[in-house]
Amino acid sequence: MKTPWWFLHKTPLAILLLPLAWVYYLLGRVVYMFRKFGAYKSRRKIICVGNVLAGGVGKTPIVRAIANYLNAPVVMRGYKKNLKTGNVGDEAAMLARDGLHVHVGDRKSNIVLLNKQSDNSPVVMDDGFQNPSILKDLVILVFDQSIGYGNGFLIPAGPMREPRRSVRRANAIMVIRNSCAARKFKLPPDIPVFYANAQTISPYPESEKLFAFAGIGYPRKFFASLNNVVATRAFPDHYQYTDADLKKLIDAANRRGARLITTEKDWVRIPKWAREQIKYARMDVNIDSAFFQWLKDNVQKWQQ
DSSP: OOOOGGGGSOOHHHHHTHHHHHHHHHHHHHHHHHHHTTOBOOSSOEEEEEOSBSSOSOHHHHHHHHHHHHTOOEEEOOTTOOGGGTTSOHHHHHHHHTTOOEEESOHHHHHHHHHTSSOOOOEEEESOTTOTTBOOSEEEEEEETTTTTTTSOBTTTSSBSSOGGGGGGOSEEEEEEOSSOOOOOOOOTTSOEEEEEEEEEOSSOTTSOEEEEEOSSOHHHHHHTSSSEEEEEEOOTTOOOOHHHHHHHHHHHHHTTOEEEEEHHHHTTSOHHHHTTOEEEEEEEEEOHHHHHHHHHHHHHHHO
């Protein structure tokens, strides 16, 4: 689905949906407490990289940076698995392209298998902050500075999976800066906060006309990060592109004398024939060195 337009604003519609948001929250708490019983304690340390919003905060590059730094495997659900991504999901396909060992499917089952290996390195868990069935040793919550808490309301009135107070369960917070305007949002003062600068690297020169399309949580953020964009097209998050979709995009770009460009997450979901005509802009993050020192200190404590 596309990210609802009211997620970032306290509109009358968002306020009307607040009763449903509380129903969602109460049902979620019942499920949370039920799943908490018999939580699995892993032999290898679990580093959870999560968020409190419904997608779109740029978590995958942070997971990639942490897993590369620790030479650690990644476990993830593999949302929207399909043949175009090798039945692993777009985010998993992205990470695997970097040479990371990615384990897709039931996270608990994969952690059990990883515990049977002789390796003692930590395991990076992508998402799962709201899943209490696996005990975490470190929790890092990711925020996008241009989104913050959105309108601050719970789903479906807003993007929040949990109330703001849930942030206190984190051991650290990573805030991603980007070219979009920053929002003011309060974070707990007693939790370390680190920053990362997001940079979108286009394969084209700045003078090239671009037709940008994306099926991610907040596509406008991607469009704003590019130069000389003459047209855009937004699709639902994790959208599965058809041949007809791509042919229409190629024709529309040709009419404008523009080059098609998308995100890396979208690019792994398109068929090989289209990849020859469509390039992706890679999003890199420059993370404060203080974060890696904090991470190193925690890993060393485990090894003592």
